[in-house]
Amino acid sequence: EDQVTQSPEALRLQEGESSSLNCSYTVSGLRGLFWYRQDPGKGPEFLFTLYSAGEEKEKERLKATLTKKESFLHITAPKPEDSATYLCAPEGTGAGSYQLTFGKGTKLSVIP
Amino acid sequence: EAGVAQSPRYKIIEKRQSVAFWCNPISGHATLYWYQQILGQGPKLLIQFQNNGVVDDSQLPKDRFSAERLKGVDSTLKIQPAKLEDSAVYLCASSLVGGSSYEQYFGPGTRLTVT
Numbered sequence: 001e002d003q004v005t006q007s008p009e010a011l012r013l014q015e016g017e018s019s020s021l022n023c024s025y026t027v028s029g030l031r032g033l034f035w036y037r038q039d040p041g042k043g044p045e046f047l048f049t050l051y052s053a054g055e056e057k058e059k060e061r062l063k064a065t066l067t068k069k070e071s072f073l074h075i076t077a078p079k080p081e082d083s084a085t086y087l088c089a090p091e092g093t094g095a096g097s098y099q100l101t102f103g104k105g106t107k108l109s110v111i112p
Numbered sequence: 113e114a115g116v117a118q119s120p121r122y123k124i125i126e127k128r129q130s131v132a133f134w135c136n137p138i139s140g141h142a143t144l145y146w147y148q149q150i151l152g153q154g155p156k157l158l159i160q161f162q163n164n165g166v167v168d169d170s171q172l173p174k175d176r177f178s179a180e181r182l183k184g185v186d187s188t189l190k191i192q193p194a195k196l197e198d199s200a201v202y203l204c205a206s207s208l209v210g211g212s213s214y215e216q217y218f219g220p221g222t223r224l225t226v227t
Contacts, residue, residue, distance in 0.1 A: 004154075034215065043116070043203050043218030044155065087154050098210045099168060102154025 002027045002092050006103035013078055013110050021073040021106045023088030033071050034100060035064050036087040044087055078110045114138065116219035118204050124225045130192035133222045137185070137206030143167075144181055145216060146189050147203040155203055161187065162210060194226045 003026045013019055025033070032051050036044035048057045050066040057064050061082065063074040073086055085107045089100040117136040125131050137144050142163050147155035158177065159169040163184040172179070176195070181187040191198055201223050205216040 036218075041220070043205070043221050046215040046217070049215060089154070099157055099160070100155075100216070102156070104152065104154050 002090070002099075002101040004088060004090060004101050004103035006086075006088050006106050008106060009104065010107045011109070013075075013108070015079060015110055015112050016077045018074070018076045018078070020075070021086055021088075021108070023071040023073070023090075023103055024069060025071070025088070025090045025101075025103075026069075027090040027092035027101060029093035031091045031093070031098065033066055034089040034091065035071070035073055036089065036102075038085045038087055038105065047086075075108070078108070080110045080112050083108055083110045116204055116206055116217055118202075118219040118222055120222055121220065122223050122225075124227065125194055127196055127226050128193040130190065131194055131224065132188050132190045133202050133204075133224075135187045135189070135204030135219060137187070137204070138217055141206035141208055141217075142184070143207045143210045143214075144187050145205040145207075146179055146187070147205065147218075149201045149203055149221070151200070158189070160210065167210060191224075194224075196226050199224060199226045 005024045007022045032049050035047040038044045048064040053068045061076050065072045085105040087105045089102045144161045146158045149155040158172045159179045160167040161181040164181045179189045201221040203221045205218045207214040207216045
C-alpha cells in the first residue's frame with residue numbers, strides 16, 4: 001500500500017527564517033511527485049512536479065528537491081503570505097491508473 | 113481561463129439523508145477526479161473519469177456513493193444514505209489527461225456536514 005508521511009505536522013517561522021518541510025514516501029511505480037499549497041477554505045493549488053532523484057525546481061522563495069525515498073520543500077526567507085498547508089503527493093500506478101496519494105500536509109505559519 | 117466550479121459550497125444534512133454535489137471542470141480537460149478531504153487529512157481519491165468513462169473507482173464506497181460524468185463534461189457525486197463519517201470537504205479536480213505530465217486543477221470544494 002502506498003504511504004506518504006509529511007513532517008513536521010505544523011511549523012511556525014518568523015518572517016525571514018528559512019526552513020525545510022519533509023515528505024517521505026513508499027509508492028509502487030513512482031511516476032512523479034507533486035507539491036501543492038492549500039489555503040483555508042480553498043482547493044489545493046499546484047506548485048511543482050518532480051520526476052527523478054536529484055531533480056530540483058524553484059518558484060520564488062520555494063525550492064523542491066527529490067531523492068528516491070524523500071522530497072524536501074525548502075522555504076527561503078519566508079513571508080507571511082507563504083502561510084498555508086503544503087501537501088506532498090507522489091503519483092504511483094496504484095490500481096493501474098495514475099493516482100496521487102496525498103500526505104496529511106504541513107501547516108506553515110509565518111509570523112511577521 | 114475559468115477554473116473548476118463546484119456547487120454547493122456548503123451543505124448540512126442529517127444522517128440517512130441523500131446529497132448531491134456538482135462539478136464543472138476546466139474546458140477541454142478530459143480527466144476529472146473526485147476527492148474526499150477529512151479535516152486534518154490530505155485529499156483521498158474517490159473516483160477518476162477519463163472523458164465519460166470510469167478509470168479508477170477502487171476507493172469509492174459503492175454501497176452509498178455514486179458518480180457520473182455526462183457527455184464527458186460536468187459530473188455529479190451522490191451520497192445516499194449519508195453517515196456521520198461522510199462529513200468532509202469534497203473536492204473536484206480536472207486535468208488535460210491523466211498522468212504525471214499534467215497537473216490537476218482543483219475546485220474550491222463542497223463542505224459537507226452530516227448531523
